Each structure stands twice: as structure tokens, then as C-alpha cells.
Amino acid sequence: MLASKSIKMSKEQVSTFPNADELLDRMRKMSEDESLWKKSKTDSGVDIFEGKVSTKYRQFRGVGYVDQPLATMVSVVKDAEKRKQWNEQMMGNEVVEDISEHVKVIHSKFNGGAASNRDFCVFYTDHLSDTEYIDAQTSIIHEKCPVMKGFVRATCLISGTRMIAESPTRTKVFYLGQVDLGGMVPSFVANIVNMKQPLCIARMRDFAMKDAASSSSVPSSASTSPQEEKQNEEK
Template sequence: MQLGEVRVAEDADFQQFRSLCEEQDGWKSEVNRSTVQVWTKNNDKCAFKMVKVRSVLKDVSAATMYDVLHDSDYRKAWDKSMVEGYEICAINPNNDIGYYALKCTPFKNRDFVTQRSWLDLGSEYMIFNHSVNHEKCPPKKHMVRGVSHLTGYLIRPEASGGCQLTYLSQSDPKGRLPSWAVNKLTHILAPKVISRIHKAAKNYNSWKSRNNPHKKPWLFPEQISLPKLDMRQIKPMTISASDDAIDESSLKEGEFKEEDFNHAADDI
């Protein structure tokens, strides 16, 4: 899907996402640990590299992970980096549009408006998004509006009962960030994304049993209560000049302690 395009995701869109998660050509290994692997790849969408993170989680089923990544009520409980997040409207039972704002210490906070698409094949689950422009969520003065070209998760069951989780992000945080920060985002924050989600997933079933245990609109479309998409509210994908004009590149690495990034990573 193209940036700003709003439509129902097709088989070809899911195949494209799956292929990016599976392919190896052109990807550079950045982190190779027993628990997590991180790769990066140059792309023609923006100056920031694509990032791919993979881990096998032996104690979380694929179905549970799929629920965790969908459940917006639970996200409010575990996602400490979230400033604000909500769904705006439903396109169909497998596509919606939502808003997400996150803390980006020590830099300015970022926010995103995206169309999210998902597919449950039983043998694997996919959730991905791309940025769109909805009139209910114009850019905010105190936020930098980021752009997601393609960001999402591929979840596959493991024979052991656990799952393999792949996170892929082709995003542009906009503004001007120093190169040292981008390096830390890859090597510190990217693995922490998986770690934080893993921790949340282990606690999900217990939490869900006490909080609307039968509410899962991503599985039961009859539970969807969002307003339907009104295409008149979809605007051309234009990026405010002030987003790119925000220059944080002069911030020096020595001005921040390593703990600043570890704390930020722990918030994800």
C-alpha cells in the first residue's frame, strides 16, 4: 500500500509484508544474540534504515501474542511509552485507522496516524500499518508527526507451544536526529521492543480474565463499535514543514547518560 492510501488490504499486501520479514538479501546483522536478532537494510523510502527484529518466545503462544498486539485496553496497562492511543474508525473487520503518540526521551515526542491491517491464518498471524492523514488528528504543535511506511508483526507458532515473533519497521521519525541516536535506537531500543512485549504477553491471560475477558473485536467482528470510515475525512498525505524543521541533531551523545536510553527502552 502507498503512503496515505486508505483501502482494504489485499493478499498482495500481506505477501509483501511476509516477504520482507522472511528475506535475507540486503539485510545487515546488527545484533545476534541467543534471545534476539536485529537486522537493518537501506531503502528508497527515507534516509532511515528498515529495522527487523526476531525472537522465539517459548512461553507465549502465537494466539496470545496476537491478542496482546491487538488489545488496546491492555496496551494502556503495559505500554509505558504511550502518551495517547486510540482507534478512530473501522474500514472493515480487518482494517482500521488509529492514533498513537509516544515518549521519545531525550528528544521531542512523536505521534502517528496509521491504517492498521491484520490477518489470522491460523498457521501465522500478521498485523501491519502505514501512515495516513485523517482530519480528526491534525499535527500537534508539541509533537513531531512521524511517518510509518510499513511497520508490523509476523507471528508464527512454534512446535513447543511458543511463538516466533518478527517485528519490522520502515519508519521515518521526521525532524533531524543525530546519527549516534539512530545507532542507539537500533542496538538498544529495537531489542527492548521485543523484551517489553514478551513481558506483557506473559501477563496477558491473567489480566484479561479480570478485564472484559470476552471482548476481542479483532476475533469477533460483531463486537466492533467504532464509527465507519468516512472517506471525506481522509486528506492528502502532506507533512508539515515544521516537522522536518525541528532540528535535534546538535544534541551531543555526551550530554545524556546511557541510563537515559535504557530507561527510554524500558518504557517501550
């Protein structure tokens, strides 16, 4: 169910949510099925693939690795303050409807830079195990998430992140995206933006590595004070 000007929905359709398990299964399949993709390039350590099926708004997949534990990478994605640091365009997320711990309707707002700001109303779901984290989202229409003044309502056909623990200290990261920016943006411009989205993996990686380095450099509360060091020298 997609929120698009070309799609007219009845009240019954608007109130019906996608199946969360099916959306996650689709995301998992799209991340791992190599037959769906053709490689476009490698940029900043991220392999970028384009969907083989030709559509108006192209699907893109990114694959990269981060030398950090899965738990660290999950916090990079799910912590709102951390996310704003590696995704500078994000203006904020608001939970419109809290369906369950792992299923929500979210209103996301993004800075459009030189273009108009964009927002999305999405059905979001995630799942975490000891070896995998996965989330997925798709646009819906929701009565508590109307079009806002100052924003162009964009449509997320599907996007999400999948992270797999390769080892206790190394995580494989997938990102998938397919977005219609809405407004007067032609599809070829939207596809240029779509192709750049998987580079968020590089931004996640760089933030996680920098954050880990700064955390390890913070002195322990049990470290020796300058006064104690001077007393030890006198001894």
C-alpha cells in the same frame, strides 16, 4: 503513500488508502526473505537485522521466540491495556476511521521522554489464522487526523509484527520497523531509534511470561476454603 513534509499530496491522493492485502504481503515477504537482511547483533534474546538496501531511514528486523501459544501472543499485541504495560512510551491509540474489522486508520501517540512527544497517523491492517498473526501499518494523511499541538508528526514508512505458531506452546515473533521521527531529529539519530525497535519482542516475551505465571498462580474459585480445610483436619 507516506505522510512527509517532503511529499506533497493532492486531495485525491489523501483520500486513497493503500491496498491492505498488498501491505500484508509486503510485510510477510520482508519478514521471511533472508536475502534482504544482514545480521547486526543479538540483544536480549532477539536477533536484530539491518536491511541490505541503503536508505536514509534504515529498515530493521527483529526475530525472537516466546514459549507461549500464538493466541496468548496475539492478545499481548492487540489488547490496548496489555500493550501499554510492555510499551511504556505508548500514550494511546485512537481509531480515526473504522474501515472494516481488520482495516483502520489509527492515530497513535507516544511519549518522547526528553524529546518532544511523537504521533503517527497510520493505515493499519491485520490478519489472523490458526497458525499465523500478522499486522502492518504505514503513514497516511487523513483529514480527521491533523497535526496536534504538543506533538511532532512522525512518519512510519512501514512497521508491523508477524507471529507464527512453531508449536502449541511456542511462537516465533518477527518485528519490522522503518520510521522518520520528524522534527529536527537527524537521520542517524532516527536510525539509532529504529535499531532499538525490534527489542519490543523481548518486552512482549517478558510480559507474556510474567502474565502467564501470575495467572497460573491465582487460586481457583473451586479451591478449598480455610474453614473447609479446618473441618477436614478435625475429621
